[in-house]
Every structure is written in structure tokens, then in C-alpha cells.
Amino acid sequence: MSISEKITKTTTPTYWEGEIPVNYIYTFGLAGEAFFRAIKDKGTFLATRCEECEVTFVPPKAYCDRCFEKLEKYVDVGTTGYVETYTVTFRNMDGSAKKLPRILAMVRIDGTDGGIIHYLQGIPFDEVAIGMPVQAILKPKAERVGGIEDIVGFGPPKR
């Protein structure tokens, strides 16, 4: 695909190596802060609910994406839910292989239209099924910092 003259040596094409080192902070916002504060301090999940549209948002949003109204009422929706879907992942974000595959699930939180994407813990792969009930496993309170990794994963519900 050379423009005018054919390149005849495969070692001829050259390049310059570059990188773009950019770092960010990502502001939680009002709804995100409420959500992570509840996990950190109370060990529970908060949602916002739009009564008009009958939609319950987890993670909570400060506005309803359907009727476009502001949402200010937070409700405690607990930490139980069910497996909406799942996958067994063998690679990390950078493409490298995991030492051990992990089961990642989209967990629909009970009584809500949202959920949390996290790992299943203590459930063998051949026993995982769509619809199976699960409950969040959180880190001990002293270790929680306010972030999605305060959740260790989801396991069988505690009775």
C-alpha cells in the first residue's frame, strides 16, 4: 500500500513510540456519594426511585433518565438480589491471562430495576444459573473505603 515506491525490505518501515500519560479523578456526584457512603457506613445499597415512571435506580441517579425529573429520595434496598446473567472470565483488562478464571455476574438487586456487576463467590461454576438468589459480601467495615471494591462479591444468601 505504499504511495509511490514499493517498500522491498520488511525492516524498512519505521515508527516513533509515544505514550499519553493522563490521570483523572472521577467525581462520584451526589447520587454516587450517597451510594458509596451507605455501603461504607451501613453496609447496604441505596437506590433512587422515580414514582412517576415506577423505576428504581441502582446505582442511584440524581435524575430519572425517562421522565427527566430530579430524584432526591433515597431508599435502602438491601443487599440481596438474583443473577440476571453471568460469564466466566479468563482475562484481565490489559488482555493478560488470569491465574484462575472468575465468575462475573450482573446481579439484579431485589425490588429494583438496576443492580451491580461483580464476582460470584463460593458458588461453583456448574451450579450458577440465571435467576439464582444471591447476597452481597462486603469487606469488614474497617476496611471499607467507599468504592465498588468494598464489595467482595455476591454469594449464597444468608438466612
Place this chain on the structure above:
Amino acid sequence: MVKRVAIVGIGTTGFRPVTPDVSFRELIFEAARKAYSDAGIEPSEIGGFVTAAEDFLEGYSIADEYCPDQIGAVLKPTQTIPGDFLHALATGYMMIMTGAFKTVAIEAHSKASNVKTIDDMMGFALDPVYNRPLRETPHAIAGLEMTRYMFETCTSSEQCAKVVVKNRGNAMRNPYAAFAAELTEKDVLGSEPVSLPLHRLDIAQHADGAVVAVLADDQTAQALGGTPIWIDGIGWCTDTPTLEMRDWGEAAYARIAAEMAYRMAGIANPRGLVDFAEICDEYSYKELQHMEALKFCNRGEAADMLESGATSLQGELPVNISGGALGVGHLFEASGAHKILELVEQLRGHAGARQIPDVNIGLAQVWRGVPTATGAVAILSNM
């Protein structure tokens, strides 16, 4: 008043896994020269230019500033859309319909082989607060969706593997394709697991290449001669970016984009009227899910339609005869470009060994890939 908009010229480099000899700008230059030659027009005669690119993919902040030179757009009305080629096509269509432009050139390319950390780059698209901290492969989002799609539609991994066999086999007849291969379902299911039920061969591999197309209003198209390929319908749609609030089984973004395009084209019965389609198969199951969203069949019937042979070259509604993204290569924002290229070649009757006989209406559909829920649909005809 402008009544219709046509594609009057198209050019491409073809698609390769690597292109170490040329820069991305030279790739585009080649495609542009071919497109302008095909249309019989000089870039100086073109009214406006629209390119599709995304900063992270290009490795530049404000990548759009690096587009004009190689398409002949210096000191001309030019804009870059951070979306697929089909979004650029929609923009070019609208520019011409205003009457302010007689001709518009549109461009998209992929130089994926230059991105050294392409997995990380795709991972950076995940929500930084709720999803990215797990440092999961972005393919896991597709794995989650595939499980749910298969559950809701009673589709099997074997049936998804048949999409790969069909499309990579189709690519054997496409000289532009990077990944033509004669595979078996066993090859697909036996390839390494990436995010089960997704195996390595269920996932389209990246390729490099560029496509440029020239659009014109009906009068200009007739004056230029050749075979104008008309844009009869176009639609696009985006679902919420919040993965946790999504419907994980259905591709609603594709259904709604298709409804918009069908309405514009006056198509009430897609299966009866669309002669062939190039649709997004960046993951094997996506072709089946998108067939249902495009109303080629009812929900849960796509795998049966595939197995019946209806979507093969000889079938009643051939799908991804080019080889699709699985066979041609995953081209990021140029994904829609290779689909439009295939539609134009088929509708002109220039598709050689893979020519589908007697075609008048073709459909192109794209999805912007994980974790997006953005899709676009275009309907082209040669009548």
C-alpha cells in the same frame, strides 16, 4: 429542492491485520484518491467533509484536527464525528438535504495495529467508578450479554459458532477481507475461552484500513453518470450507558435505529423487501441478536434462520456475505464503512465471486462495540 442523496463514489485500501508501511493519513489518502476517481470528481469540487474518529483510538487529543490534509479538505467545511461511519453518513446526508451542499465526502479508518495497549484502551471505555475498578476484560460485558441472549432465545454456543464458520467462510470470496478462513464449529468451540460462553474465535479481530465515500444530491448524481446508490433510509439510536439498568437480552438500540430507517425508506416488511444485509457480528451472537432487532425474524428464531441457510449467499436474505467483522476485521469507527462498501459493490453488481444475484435493496447495521449500546442502520438501493 433536493429529493434524494446518493453515494456516487467509494474507495478503500482493503483491510489487513497490520499496515506497517503507511501512516493512518496515507491509508486515508489512498482510499480518498480511489473514491474521488470512482466518482469522477476532484476534492476541490467537493462542498464538505465529514470524518469519523475517536481520540483514544487515534492517539491524539482532538484527533479531528489531523483529518483534513489526506482527504483534500484543507480550508474547507470539515468536521469529525466521534461515532461510526454510519453517523458520518447520516450527517453528510442531512448536509446535502439542506441544499447548502451538492457533494459531501465522508471518511472512516482503523489503524488498530498502532495501539500498543488495545485491551486497556477498550477497558477505559468502562465506567470508571462502578465497573473499571474490577479490571475485567471488556469482552466480559459481551460474555454477560451472550449468556442472557442465549437464555432468553434458547440459542446454543454451537449455533453461535455457526455464525463464525459462515462469515469467515464468506470472507474467502472477499479480496478485501483480512481474516478469511475455512473453520468448523469445533475450531470455534475449541478455541481458548475468553469470557465464557465467548471463545477467542467468537470475537472479531482488529484490522487496519480506510474507506472514503462521496455523496451527492440527485441532480449532481445524475450528471456524474455511473450507478448512483441511493440512501433510502437511515436511523441511529443510543441506549443508557448504565450497564446495571440495561436490558441484557435484546439489542433495543438496533431495533429502534432500524425502525427509524425503515420508516424513512417506507419498508413495512423488512424480511420481504430487504434483499441482503451487512450487520454487526463483532461477537458471534451479535449477528443473531441483531437479525431479531432488525425484524428479519421473530425473537429466538435467528439461529433457526441461520441453520436453514436463509442467510447464506444462496439464501433468501444473505447476511454478511462480505465476511462481516469476523471475516473482514473489526474496524472500530470504520465498521459501518466496510458494510457500506459491500452494499455499494453488491448493488452495482461489482462484487465478483460473492455477487448476490438480482439485488436492489441492501441494509447496513452497526454497533459501536462494548460497552456501548449505540447502533445505526442505513438502507441503500440502486433504483
